[in-house]
């Protein structure tokens with residue numbers, strides 16, 4: 001077992017060629033790590049700028065996310081991990097960003113994100129946007145679940161909020177977005193740090209059969 005399992009894992013992510021998305025990427029975006037037992041924000045996949053720089057959430061969306069974190073006294077990398085479910089940018093035939101398919105999401109997420117989460121053992125995971133929410137709770141929609149935290153089958157709390165790009169397009173929601181960050185910070189502060197990710201068989205929301213691998217992985 002390596003002294004630094006996260007560094008070891010990241011080395012493997014950075015050379016991954018396990019799916020066709022290797023052909024559309026410029027750089028793999030493994031994510032930015034905060035502390036173990038910390039807060040973990042999870043988006044869907046890299047876009048154009050992330051792909052160019054190999055860093056998650058850059059550009060206007062990244063700036064808004066950083067501003068929201070700053071408003072609750074947290075900083076990416078220092079206090080917060082920022083990851084995507086998919087590590088390589090999905091593109092259309094003409095090279096534009098596209099929404100990942102469910103199978104792409106599941107394939108990369110089960111290969112790498114679960115392993116990152118196992119090591120990071122976050123006190124609270126925040127899904128931003130509908131795609132990362134669906135990865136954790138396939139039947140969920142942001143409209144119905146937004147602004148609340150849910151216990152999941154794999155023993156970690158999940159808070160649901162919007163993607164910063166959505167707020168940039170719907171600026172009237174900025175105040176609500178700020179409230180979400182205040183609320184998630186309160187929840188984060190209340191979760192006992194030792195909890196982390198452990199297999200908890202009693203489910204509150206009930207994950208679906210297709211998520212069995214998640215339970216198996218952490219079990």
Ligand code: SF4
Nearest residue numbers: 016018019087088108
């Ligand atoms: S998307 Fe994920 S599984 Fe596919 S090549 Fe990139 S890192 Fe590997």
